[in-house]
Amino acid sequence: MSAQIIDGKAVAAGLRDDLAQQVQHATAAGQRPPGLAVVLVGDNPASQVYVRNKERACAQAGLHSVKYTPAADVSQAELEALIDELNAREDIDGILVQLPLPAHLDSEALLDRIDPTKDVDGFHPDNIGRLLQKRPGLRPCTPYGVMKLLEAVGEDCTGKRAVVVGASNIVGRPMAMELLLANATVTICNSRTRDLAAEVGRADIVVAGVGKPEFVRGDWVREGAVVIDVGINRTAAGTLVGDVEFEAAARRARAITPVPGGVGPMTIAMLLHNTLSAWQARSGG
Numbered sequence: 001m002s003a004q005i006i007d008g009k010a011v012a013a014g015l016r017d018d019l020a021q022q023v024q025h026a027t028a029a030g031q032r033p034p035g036l037a038v039v040l041v042g043d044n045p046a047s048q049v050y051v052r053n054k055e056r057a058c059a060q061a062g063l064h065s066v067k068y069t070p071a072a073d074v075s076q077a078e079l080e081a082l083i084d085e086l087n088a089r090e091d092i093d094g095i096l097v098q099l100p101l102p103a104h105l106d107s108e109a110l111l112d113r114i115d116p117t118k119d120v121d122g123f124h125p126d127n128i129g130r131l132l133q134k135r136p137g138l139r140p141c142t143p144y145g146v147m148k149l150l151e152a153v154g155e156d157c158t159g160k161r162a163v164v165v166g167a168s169n170i171v172g173r174p175m176a177m178e179l180l181l182a183n184a185t186v187t188i189c190n191s192r193t194r195d196l197a198a199e200v201g202r203a204d205i206v207v208a209g210v211g212k213p214e215f216v217r218g219d220w221v222r223e224g225a226v227v228i229d230v231g232i233n234r235t236a237a238g239t240l241v242g243d244v245e246f247e248a249a250a251r252r253a254r255a256i257t258p259v260p261g262g263v264g265p266m267t268i269a270m271l272l273h274n275t276l277s278a279w280q281a282r283s284g285g
Contacts, residue, residue: 003227004153004255011152012145012265016061019272023062034279035064036094036120036271037086041079041105042072047098054096057268063275064091072102079110087115093282094120094275117281120274123170131177138274143175145266146207146228147182153255155205155226157182163199165189165216165243166209171230175207191215208243218248227256230263 027033036058040051051067058065068082079097086095095118101107111119116126122140130137150157162184166172172188179186189199191210200206200220208216209230221227221244231243242259250256257263 003250003253005250006149006153006228006255006257006262008145008149008257008262008265011149012269015148015266015269016057016272019269019276020061022276027062031283032091033062033064034094034275035066035089035092036096036275037066037068037089037092039068039070039079039082039086039095039097041070041074041098041101044100047100051098054268054271057272058275061272063272066092074105076105076109079105080113083110083113087113087118092118093279094118094271096121096271118278120271120278122174122274128169128174128177131174131181134181136181138278139178139270140170140174141267141270141274142171142209142230142263143178144273145263145270146175146230147178148266148270149228149257149263150182150205150226153226155255157184157205160184160204161202162186162205162207163189163203164207164209165193165196165200166211166230168209168211171209175209175230179205179207196220206244210243212243213241214243214245216244216249218245218250218252221249221252223252224254225252227253228263229257229259232259232264 023033038051055065086092095114097110111123116124119127119138122138127138162179164172164175167188167190176186176188187199189196197220201222203225205226207228213233227244227249229242229244233241235241240260
């Protein structure tokens with residue numbers, strides 16, 4: 001393999017260390033620490049793992065973290081009341097509702113109920129709209145983390161052709177807005193795009209977030225491109241793979257993220273970053 005492997009763990013660790021220093025300086029000066037509230041509904045095993053990782057990262061960075069664990073049969077009204085309570089709390093700067101939620105709950109309505117200034121996932125329409133208008137507030141964590149990885153490998157997006165494979169509200173669409181903000185020329189594709197191979201083959205930057213294992217073929221990748229694989233999929237054999245055919249793509253790319261260890265750690269790092277930003281905006285920290 002000739003590509004540089006982009007170490008998301010190392011980049012995320014550097015960001016967390018910098019954040020921890022900022023929090024330490026502020027608390028040493030008598031300020032309260034940033035506060036993050038996590039709402040975890042039910043007992044989804046994957047969600048429990050993600051939340052534990054977030055709690056650990058908060059503790060290491062010196063953030064005040066509180067967790068709420070309503071039962072899986074919690075009502076919409078009860079969750080709305082909890083969000084209203086957290087919106088009003090002065091010691092809480094960020095609110096995160098862990099997805100997915102049980103099917104009887106209206107996820108969209110609950111996410112929309114979060115105060116946009118505390119929306120550390122960056123999913124609220126107000127924050128997506130600000131990103132679209134080139135006035136970013138709290139930014140969606142995974143796309144924001146991808147931009148930090150591109151910075152880490154010295155990729156100047158200005159004038160580059162970028163292709164985003166996947167058009168979800170969580171990754172694909174805000175990812176395109178981030179790349180536009182960085183002055184790239186952006187194409188958004190999906191699993192039904194006509195001649196996807198040709199679209200990927202023209203790209204200087206490929207971001208794959210379609211949710212299909214090894215969907216983007218390595219021989220589609222242009223020589224010297226930077227490939228960011230957001231996908232994480234478990235095979236029948238139990239191994240984790242991304243949305244990109246890694247081995248073949250790495251023979252052609254200039255730089256590529258591994259799965260795991262690429263984008264994943266950045267999502268939590270940017271969640272902490274957003275919590276710090278929300279705290280600074282609220283407290284003048």
